[in-house]
Amino acid sequence: MLEVERLCVAFRGQTGPREVLSGVSLSMRQGEILGLVGESGSGKSVTALAIMGLLGEQGRISGGRIRLDGRELTTLNPSDIRRLRGSCMAMIFQEPMTSLNPLLRVGLQIEETLHAHLPLSRAEARTRAIQLLGEVGIPAPETRVDAYPHQFSGGMRQRVMIAIAMACAPRLLIADEPTTALDVTIQAQILALMRRLRAERGTAILLITHDLGVIAQMSDRVAVMYAGEIVEAAPAGELLHSPAHPYTRLLLASLPTTRRRAPRLPVIEGQMPGPGTIASGCRFRMRCPMAVPRCTDETPVLAPFQSGRFVRCWRAGDIAT
Amino acid sequence: MSAALELVGVAHDFPVRGRTLRAVDGVDLAVGAGETLGVVGESGCGKSTLARIMLKLTRPSEGRVRLLGEDVTDLMESAMRPRRRHLQAVFQDPVSSLNPRLTVRDIVAEPLRPLGLRRTAMSQRVLSMLEMVGLPADAAGRYPHAFSGGQRQRIAIARALAAEPRVLICDEATSALDVSVQAQILNLLADLQEQLGLAVVFISHNLGAVRHVSHRVAVMYLGRIVEQGPEAAIFDHPAHPYTKALLAAVPDPAPGAAVPVPLPGEVPSPLDRPPGCHLHPRCPRTGPRCAAEVPPLVEFAPGHHVRCFYPG
Amino acid sequence: MRSMLLRRVLRQKGAVIGGTIVLSVVLTALLAPLLAPHPFDATDLLNTWASPDDVNPLGTDQLGRDILSRLIIGARVSLAVGLSVVTVTLVVGVSVGMVAGYFGGRTDAFFMRAVDIVLAFPEVVLAILVAAVLGPGLLTVIVALSLVWWPGIARLARSLVLVQKQELYVDAAIVCGTPAVKIIWRHILPNIAGALLVRASVGVGFIIMAEATLSFLGLGVQEPVPSWGSMIRDGLPALRTDPMLAISASLVIGLTIIGFNLLGDGLRDALDPRLHGR
Numbered sequence: 036m037l038e039v040e041r042l043c044v045a046f047r048g049q050t051g052p053r054e055v056l057s058g059v060s061l062s063m064r065q066g067e068i069l070g071l072v073g074e075s076g077s078g079k080s081v082t083a084l085a086i087m088g089l090l091g092e093q094g095r096i097s098g099g100r101i102r103l104d105g106r107e108l109t110t111l112n113p114s115d116i117r118r119l120r121g122s123c124m125a126m127i128f129q130e131p132m133t134s135l136n137p138l139l140r141v142g143l144q145i146e147e148t149l150h151a152h153l154p155l156s157r158a159e160a161r162t163r164a165i166q167l168l169g170e171v172g173i174p175a176p177e178t179r180v181d182a183y184p185h186q187f188s189g190g191m192r193q194r195v196m197i198a199i200a201m202a203c204a205p206r207l208l209i210a211d212e213p214t215t216a217l218d219v220t221i222q223a224q225i226l227a228l229m230r231r232l233r234a235e236r237g238t239a240i241l242l243i244t245h246d247l248g249v250i251a252q253m254s255d256r257v258a259v260m261y262a263g264e265i266v267e268a269a270p271a272g273e274l275l276h277s278p279a280h281p282y283t284r285l286l287l288a289s290l291p292t293t294r295r296r297a298p299r300l301p302v303i304e305g306q307m308p309g310p311g312t313i314a315s316g317c318r319f320r321m322r323c324p325m326a327v328p329r330c331t332d333e334t335p336v337l338a339p340f341q342s343g344r345f346v347r348c349w350r351a352g353d354i355a356t
Numbered sequence: 357m358s359a360a361l362e363l364v365g366v367a368h369d370f371p372v373r374g375r376t377l378r379a380v381d382g383v384d385l386a387v388g389a390g391e392t393l394g395v396v397g398e399s400g401c402g403k404s405t406l407a408r409i410m411l412k413l414t415r416p417s418e419g420r421v422r423l424l425g426e427d428v429t430d431l432m433e434s435a436m437r438p439r440r441r442h443l444q445a446v447f448q449d450p451v452s453s454l455n456p457r458l459t460v461r462d463i464v465a466e467p468l469r470p471l472g473l474r475r476t477a478m479s480q481r482v483l484s485m486l487e488m489v490g491l492p493a494d495a496a497g498r499y500p501h502a503f504s505g506g507q508r509q510r511i512a513i514a515r516a517l518a519a520e521p522r523v524l525i526c527d528e529a530t531s532a533l534d535v536s537v538q539a540q541i542l543n544l545l546a547d548l549q550e551q552l553g554l555a556v557v558f559i560s561h562n563l564g565a566v567r568h569v570s571h572r573v574a575v576m577y578l579g580r581i582v583e584q585g586p587e588a589a590i591f592d593h594p595a596h597p598y599t600k601a602l603l604a605a606v607p608d609p610a611p612g613a614a615v616p617v618p619l620p621g622e623v624p625s626p627l628d629r630p631p632g633c634h635l636h637p638r639c640p641r642t643g644p645r646c647a648a649e650v651p652p653l654v655e656f657a658p659g660h661h662v663r664c665f666y667p668g
Numbered sequence: 669m670r671s672m673l674l675r676r677v678l679r680q681k682g683a684v685i686g687g688t689i690v691l692s693v694v695l696t697a698l699l700a701p702l703l704a705p706h707p708f709d710a711t712d713l714l715n716t717w718a719s720p721d722d723v724n725p726l727g728t729d730q731l732g733r734d735i736l737s738r739l740i741i742g743a744r745v746s747l748a749v750g751l752s753v754v755t756v757t758l759v760v761g762v763s764v765g766m767v768a769g770y771f772g773g774r775t776d777a778f779f780m781r782a783v784d785i786v787l788a789f790p791e792v793v794l795a796i797l798v799a800a801v802l803g804p805g806l807l808t809v810i811v812a813l814s815l816v817w818w819p820g821i822a823r824l825a826r827s828l829v830l831v832q833k834q835e836l837y838v839d840a841a842i843v844c845g846t847p848a849v850k851i852i853w854r855h856i857l858p859n860i861a862g863a864l865l866v867r868a869s870v871g872v873g874f875i876i877m878a879e880a881t882l883s884f885l886g887l888g889v890q891e892p893v894p895s896w897g898s899m900i901r902d903g904l905p906a907l908r909t910d911p912m913l914a915i916s917a918s919l920v921i922g923l924t925i926i927g928f929n930l931l932g933d934g935l936r937d938a939l940d941p942r943l944h945g946r
């Protein structure tokens with residue numbers, strides 16, 4: 036349903052364009068939840084914005100293809116992309132307070148999306164808006180539909196965002212850190228809601244987050260990003276059980292968990308390199324405990340690894356258990 | 357072991373639009389040297405207000421604050437200042453907690469100024485602090501914006517420890533950091549505590565991080581401590597329904613872990629706290645007493661206290 | 669940090685133009701006696717209202733004095749007033765505003781009441797009152813304008829301090845045991861200096877305008893010392909027949925104000941969004 040092939044995105048910088056995404060490829064089937072995990076600077080949000088056509092003035096797609104239901108997105112003009120947004124693909128963000136218009140009642144904001152894509156009368160749209168609010172678990176939707184965003188709590192606002200996003204039953208929902216700003220117990224509710232929507236409507240969800248725990252609970256498959264590239268992709272269970280890329284492995288190991296108290300957390304020394312700073316060779320090699328000369332001399336590619344898995348590492352086979 | 361920092365019956369009210377918001381309600385806490393007390397809770401639980409009270413940035417409406425055995429609750433700021441060297445903090449935001457216009461040297465040396473050291477002694481101390489937190493010596497002459505979030509937090513830690521305090525309050529010290537950097541800072545804090553014998557209060561909403569650094573843990577909900585005890589007891593044998601729900605809601609990256617079970621409903625606004633036990637509208641175990649009376653903090657197991665009529 | 673700021677300022681076209689104008693005015697004022705072709709008070713009653721020619725590039729005024737020379741010397745007056753008033757108002761206004769903003773409570777209420785009271789007076793009325801007490805002259809203008817302008821600066825400083833008080837580094841400084849005065853001076857002031865500087869540079873333009881108004885009303889420097897404002901006053905009656913005096917004085921004032929405004933805008937642009945855009 037969604038196919039991203041060798042996507043490259045460049046941002047305009049003070050000293051020339053900088054490549055923020057270097058050949059990102061991924062694919063999603065209908066009804067699948069793909070977790071895109073990475074730290075800040077890895078390029079995960081940029082990937083989402085590129086798919087939605089929301090890169091803005093500073094960025095542009097400098098290479099690759101994006102196909103949604105067979106339709107090529109990179110060559111569309113802005114008004115065509117706008118027609119797709121909301122109807123075929125939708126996005127929710129981390130901070131619902133800044134994504135919702137504080138001056139408009141939430142019902143109107145839902146109806147706005149409905150009117151943009153569906154031929155509904157005012158009354159029909161309002162009924163549908165109330166219905167949607169109920170579906171995302173907002174109590175007393177008939178009264179809440181006329182409330183303003185600031186009258187909702189953080190979790191409720193995120194539910195409103197989801198209602199707006201799902202209003203026209205898009206095939207693809209992109210969620211960029213949807214629960215990062217929420218309390219843990221509310222996060223659990225929102226994630227449960229998203230799982231339910233996937234089960235009931237068959238919506239595919241591209242879930243972007245830095246939280247490996249969320250990834251573990253939600254995703255069917257996972258793609259790990261580092262410095263503008265995908266370094267590993269695999270079914271969730273396999274990736275978490277036996278990570279093949281050293282970065283994934285270290286990342287998982289360095290997470291403090293509530294299950295037991297580790298004597299000392301393994302760390303990844305150093306920092307993620309900025310865009311365009313590494314011309315060749317593996318981008319993780321400076322921080323990798325398993326680096327060998329080949330990592331500097333030859334740039335690793337995302338290669339098949341076991342069945343259904345991909346890893347970008349020359350030594351992937353050496354550490355997988 | 358006498359406590360380095362102690363809070364007794366601390367409560368704090370904020371006037372909000374004609375009503376009163378009780379942000380902290382009847383909190384008793386104590387931390388001793390060489391010990392880390394973790395404080396966890398979600399939004400509205402009062403932990404940020406508690407941090408400010410501990411740091412004497414806010415004066416509590418009720419209760420006493422004891423620093424190194426001395427009651428400092430009523431001290432004026434001028435009297436408090438000489439005592440502040442022993443009560444330091446690392447804050448959440450490494451960007452705004454460091455003055456962007458000062459050099460790292462000036463930032464780290466700040467707690468040393470009231471001590472009247474000579475210039476050379478101060479510079480020496482700054483350099484040894486930078487070394488202790490793993491920063492290069494040439495960092496001293498640079499400005500905060502030249503450093504990453506993790507490095508800035510190290511600068512903040514260097515500043516906090518420069519005057520050899522006995523108490524360190526970490527208010528969401530790792531929450532704004534990337535996952536891989538968080539581990540570095542947690543290790544650093546644990547090492548420093550061991551080296552220096554600090555009493556540490558680690559406030560965070562990240563339960564995994566709290567587990568990793570704390571010896572004892574206090575769980576807060578809507579201004580009250582609902583459970584308190586040794587780290588192993590709280591995480592492995594939680595007795596309060598809220599603690600259980602909190603732990604159950606944390607998504608676990610371990611393969612095959614259980615799917616989080618959400619606690620129904622929302623956290624009520626601190627302005628409208630439910631009567632009796634605050635959790636009763638959402639609690640899976642609520643009973644007739646819960647709405648009528650406030651459960652007291654009782655000892656459930658040695659050193660393990662719970663505020664619930666139906667614990668365990 | 670400072671060289672970066674300079675580079676950013678230079679990149680702003682407006683700031684460069686404004687800065688050039690301001691620099692020209694300042695240099696003119698400093699070197700006035702050397703630049704003026706004729707003494708400013710040399711009257712020539714046989715040559716009043718002369719048209720521009722080789723001897724008097726801009727012509728002469730109602731007493732036969734060279735307009736160009738008087739404009740050049742007038743720059744001294746304008747600049748002297750502009751800079752002294754800005755200095756006084758910055759020192760007084762920033763101190764009051766910062767103390768009120770940082771300490772809050774009754775201190776804040778007290779100072780802000782004082783600010784409100786002064787702001788209630790129109791500046792011209794105040795100037796007239798001061799002139800009645802002190803008699804007209806340069807000092808009067810400086811005193812009057814300082815009295816009128818310091819509350820605005822105080823209000824600005826106060827609101828800037830209120831914003832900075834929310835920042836964590838202020839809490840951190842308190843926790844370090846730094847006394848309040850040091851916090852205000854070492855921590856907060858450097859962080860608000862930029863905004864204050866912008867306001868000050870735009871303010872100089874307005875102050876020069878105000879000085880011209882006061883001189884126009886006869887409250888400023890007295891004859892024969894020239895002030896751009898009094899020159900306009902002198903030139904108005906003859907506007908139909910010999911406009912050069914009034915027009916040249918007005919143009920010079922206008923250009924100077926534009927220069928300061930452009931400089932102020934350029935400073936603001938160089939300081940604000942780039943810093944946040946890091």
